[in-house]
Amino acid sequence: MNAEPQQSYHYHVMRRAIDLIDQSDEAQSLNTLAAEMDMSPAHFQRLFTSWVGVSPKRYQQYLALGHAKSLLAERFTTLETAHELGLSGSGRLHDLFLRWEAMSPGEFARKGEGLTVYWGWFDSPFGLSLVMGTQRGICGIGFASEAGEEATMEDLISRWPKAEFVEDPMMLRPWVLTAFGAPDQLREPAPLYMIGAPFQINVWEALLRVPSGQVTTYSEIAQSIGRPRAVRAVGTAVGRNPVSFLIPCHRALRKSGGLGGYHWGLPVKRAILAWESARAEA
Numbered sequence: 646m647n648a649e650p651q652q653s654y655h656y657h658v659m660r661r662a663i664d665l666i667d668q669s670d671e672a673q674s675l676n677t678l679a680a681e682m683d684m685s686p687a688h689f690q691r692l693f694t695s696w697v698g699v700s701p702k703r704y705q706q707y708l709a710l711g712h713a714k715s716l717l718a719e720r721f722t723t724l725e726t727a728h729e730l731g732l733s734g735s736g737r738l739h740d741l742f743l744r745w746e747a748m749s750p751g752e753f754a755r756k757g758e759g760l761t762v763y764w765g766w767f768d769s770p771f772g773l774s775l776v777m778g779t780q781r782g783i784c785g786i787g788f789a790s791e792a793g794e795e796a797t798m799e800d801l802i803s804r805w806p807k808a809e810f811v812e813d814p815m816m817l818r819p820w821v822l823t824a825f826g827a828p829d830q831l832r833e834p835a836p837l838y839m840i841g842a843p844f845q846i847n848v849w850e851a852l853l854r855v856p857s858g859q860v861t862t863y864s865e866i867a868q869s870i871g872r873p874r875a876v877r878a879v880g881t882a883v884g885r886n887p888v889s890f891l892i893p894c895h896r897a898l899r900k901s902g903g904l905g906g907y908h909w910g911l912p913v914k915r916a917i918l919a920w921e922s923a924r925a926e927a
Contacts, residue, residue, distance in 0.1 A: 656772050658682055658692060659916065660790065662701070672705050704919060745837035745853070746781065747846045757805025757840070764801075765814025766794070769825045770920065771890070771913055776824075777801055777810075778817050782836030783824065785887040791910030804887050805840060824891055837888055844872075848882035855896045858925025860918075862900045884908050890917065 665681050666673055678701055679689035693701050752760075762784065764777045772790035775797050776783060785804065787797040802810060823835035839846050847870045854869075855861050867879045884906055886894040895917045899905045907914035 656770055656790075656916070658689075660772070660912065662693075664912075666705055672702065675701055704923060744782075744835075745839055747839040747841070750843055753840060753842055755807065757808030760805065760808040762805060762808045762810050763813040763816045764798075764810055765812060765817050765821075767814065767817075767821050767825070769890075771916055774825075775801060776814075776817050776821050778820065779838050782838035783817070783820050783888060783891065784838045784840050786824070786889045786891060787887075788889060788909040788913050790913060797909075801887065835891070837891060839892070840887065841882075841885070844878070845882040845885060848879055849886055849888075849892045852883065852886070852892050852894055852897065855893055857893070858921045860896045860898050862898055863905065864900050866897060880905070 661682060662678050665678065675686050675690060679686040682689055684692070690701065693704065760779060762777050762779055764775065764785075767774050767776055769788070771788055773788070773794070775785070775787045775789060775794070777785035785801045787801050789797040792800070820835040839849055841849065848866060851861075851866045851869050863880045863883065864873070864876050866883070867873050867876045870879075872879070880897075883894045883897050886892050886908070889895075889909055895907060895914045897905065904911055904914060
């Protein structure tokens with residue numbers, strides 16, 4: 646069952662607009678964007694605003710290539726400070742109703758053997774998403790808008806090759822509603838079950854300390870986990886995060902202000918950052 650089909654439809658419209666903006670050397674007017682979407686300016690404006698809460702003109706500023714640098718200058722999160730304030734784990738997640746636990750190193754070494762992983766396809770604010778979970782919580786989220794459905798499925802299954810995979814979207818649906826922003830009265834706590842090596846889990850825990858609408862750097866993450874020279878390894882662990890969006894790997898940027906990589910495609914990363922920035926401002 647789809648969680649938020651209207652938001653997903655909005656994302657696909659926004660994605661077309663993003664592509665148009667990326668192909669242009671200058672800002673696009675409301676009338677131009679609306680015409681390309683085969684909509685009236687008023688309808689496009691309403692649709693756009695309902696998705697991000699700001700005007701297309703303002704959103705284009707968030708999508709600009711320099712936005713990552715402005716985020717670092719204005720909304721940089723010092724993870725050491727966040728940790729000292731108790732903003733880690735289940736005590737920090739003020740922007741999403743989450744709690745998390747990690748599997749033991751021994752369980753990880755067994756590559757999912759004896760584990761049942763349930764899966765289903767859901768609409769999300771950022772296009773079609775594949776969500777996987779165990780009885781203990783969500784263990785995987787992937788976005789198919791760039792890679793396609795088959796590659797997204799193969800990618801997540803390969804993380805735990807010895808697990809048993811069972812299609813059961815209804816089992817996951819309450820957690821997915823929380824994950825993708827259902828109205829508060831419908832929400833139940835969305836548990837995360839983090840399946841990874843100990844070093845990876847340390848990196849992912851650091852990502853959980855970055856609030857929505859803010860960013861950090863790979864080097865800052867390395868510093869916060871006590872491995873200041875392991876920036877490249879941190880980048881690899883960020884890229885291997887199996888629970889995209891909820892463990893916010895999109896909030897990790899290069900120290901230079903570059904976007905860095907994103908496992909599910911840079912257009913998705915830019916869209917998520919712009920969406921969060923607009924909502925933080927609104």
